[in-house]
Amino acid sequence: xxxxxxxxxxxxxxxxxxxxxxxxxxxxxxxxxxxxxxxxxxxxxxxxxxxxxxxxxxxxxxxxxxxxxxxxxxxxxxxxxxxxxxxxxxxxxxxxxxxxxxxxxxxxxxxxxxxxxxxxxxxxxxxxxxxxxxxxxxxxxxxxxxxxxxxxxxxxxxxxxxxxxxxxxxxxxxxxxxxxxxxxxxxxxxxxxxxxxxxxxxxxxxxxxxxxxxxxxxxxxxxxxxxxxxxxxxxxxxxxxxxxxxxxxxxxxxxxxxxxxxxxxxxxxxxxxx
Amino acid sequence: xxxxxxxxxxxxxxxxxxxxxxxxxxxxxxxxxxxxxxxxxxxxxxxxxxxxxxxxxxxxxxxxxxxxxxxxxxxxxxxxxxxxxxxxxxxxxxxxxxxxxxxxxxxxxxxxxxxxxxxxxxxxxxxxxxxxxxxxxxxxxxxxxxxxxxxxxxxxxxxxxxxxxxxx
Numbered sequence: 522x523x524x525x526x527x528x529x530x531x532x533x534x535x536x537x538x539x540x541x542x543x544x545x546x547x548x549x550x551x552x553x554x555x556x557x558x559x560x561x562x563x564x565x566x567x568x569x570x571x572x573x574x575x576x577x578x579x580x581x582x583x584x585x586x587x588x589x590x591x592x593x594x595x596x597x598x599x600x601x602x603x604x605x606x607x608x609x610x611x612x613x614x615x616x617x618x619x620x621x622x623x624x625x626x627x628x629x630x631x632x633x634x635x636x637x638x639x640x641x642x643x644x645x646x647x648x649x650x651x652x653x654x655x656x657x658x659x660x661x662x663x664x665x666x667x668x669x670x671x672x673x674x675x676x677x678x679x680x681x682x683x684x685x686x687x688x689x690x691x692x693x694x695x696x697x698x699x700x701x702x703x704x705x706x707x708x709x710x711x712x713x714x715x716x717x718x719x720x721x722x723x724x725x726x727x728x729x730x731x732x733x734x735x736x737x738x739x740x741x742x743x744x745x746x747x748x749x750x751x752x753x754x755x756x757x758x759x760x761x762x763x764x765x766x767x768x769x770x771x772x773x774x775x776x777x778x779x780x781x782x783x784x785x786x787x788x789x790x791x792x793x794x795x
Numbered sequence: 796x797x798x799x800x801x802x803x804x805x806x807x808x809x810x811x812x813x814x815x816x817x818x819x820x821x822x823x824x825x826x827x828x829x830x831x832x833x834x835x836x837x838x839x840x841x842x843x844x845x846x847x848x849x850x851x852x853x854x855x856x857x858x859x860x861x862x863x864x865x866x867x868x869x870x871x872x873x874x875x876x877x878x879x880x881x882x883x884x885x886x887x888x889x890x891x892x893x894x895x896x897x898x899x900x901x902x903x904x905x906x907x908x909x910x911x912x913x914x915x916x917x918x919x920x921x922x923x924x925x926x927x928x929x930x931x932x933x934x935x936x937x938x939x940x941x942x943x944x945x946x947x948x949x950x951x952x953x954x955x956x957x958x959x960x961x962x963x
Contacts, residue, residue: 534845538878541853542871548860549867549927568815568862575816636863638822640928643864679864707929708937 569677572634573647580773587773594663625740626779628652630660633677637684637710637769644668644680648777654678658738659778665744665766666690666732667775678777683745684710684769692745695729697722703730703745703763710769712749715761722759724751730763738780803839807855810835815862826941829949830869832859833920834956836876837913838900841893845881852877865928872924879919887911900961913953914946921946 529536580587630652634645648654650673660667660680668682681688684705692703692715701717715730728748734741746763754760814832822828836852843851856873860866884893887908897903899912925942
């Protein structure tokens with residue numbers, strides 16, 4: 522017994538080192554996966570309020586660009602105004618009735634914390650359960666896709682953005698509807714990778730890549746980016762480099778999308794896939 | 796002596812706040828991320844017992860982790876840095892050892908010694924941190940470039956802080 526204590530005493534530094542490293546690694550492995558940000562929710566309540574103060578200040582610095590982006594978005598939205606279009610004939614109106622059954626509900630939110638330089642980047646938004654935010658809702662920015670809601674506290678929510686190596690979304694080429702999946706390699710915050718496109722597909726620089734509506738609650742046709750280069754990988758599939766349309770570095774306002782039909786769809790799925 | 800403890804506690808608090816609110820927002824083109832908070836480990840007195848040193852390192856990393864969503868990464872890197880520090884100090888110790896009245900600063904050991912001491916420990920910390928973050932070796936050289944550039948950046952900030960805190 523005395524010898525054991527003696528050994529413990531002699532090597533206490535090394536033993537403490539190993540113990541603390543093991544604790545760190547366990548934390549690392551357990552908490553850095555998709556869907557497990559719940560652990561961070563408590564810390565988020567504190568850091569969220571501090572970050573929102575900081576971001577209030579930072580907003581002033583980027584006011585000009587934010588205004589520009591908003592004005593641009595306004596212009597696009599105005600194009601969709603009803604008054605911009607001619608009157609419908611009666612047959613069309615009855616067909617259009619189904620449109621009034623709302624499919625997606627949009628809600629705006631402010632980015633209070635955001636990183637682009639890590640492998641596992643996260644974004645914090647200033648809306649939480651209080652405002653009806655739930656995990657798995659889609660988040661888009663003025664220029665296109667941003668990410669998925671990952672963890673929610675009362676007033677803040679955590680987004681798993683495209684710029685996180687754990688993120689994955691199904692996508693397709695707009696011009697020929699070929700399906701693939703988009704991931705981020707962790708290398709450059711301006712580019713992501715589109716995989717699983719068969720090699721015979723003709724891909725040109727500048728082709729648009731959009732979402733399919735199969736992942737989470739992303740609506741169909743949300744812009745992801747444009748093709749910048751493609752090369753053959755693993756025999757039959759192309760690995761396509763996509764320039765991300767969203768400028769993550771200057772992201773300040775986003776929309777959170779709720780899929781109103783989601784419950785019905787999942788219910789149907791579980792019933793039929795039994 | 797009590798004054799010294801308060802100074803260390805204040806330094807801890809100040810460096811963590813500075814890191815979280817200011818330096819985490821510095822991200823030039825994905826290559827340069829300064830992590831100045833390691834300065835806390837560098838400036839701990841020589842007579843700090845080893846067990847306290849490693850616990851303080853862990854606490855420092857853990858605090859940074861819990862506020863920046865990077866569970867375990869900074870803790871692991873800080874614990875490693877804290878573990879290596881005593882051995883490294885032994886290697887670069889002056890001929891007559893460390894006097895208990897001296898501190899690891901320029902006035903006591905000269906610029907050359909401080910550069911050697913800070914640069915190596917910052918490099919170890921950043922090396923561990925960036926490779927733990929990437930968690931694979933497929934982007935080895937890309938990550939290595941990030942390590943080197945960020946190390947130089949942090950190192951510059953550390954030397955500037957030395958001149959600001961301990962005016963000659």
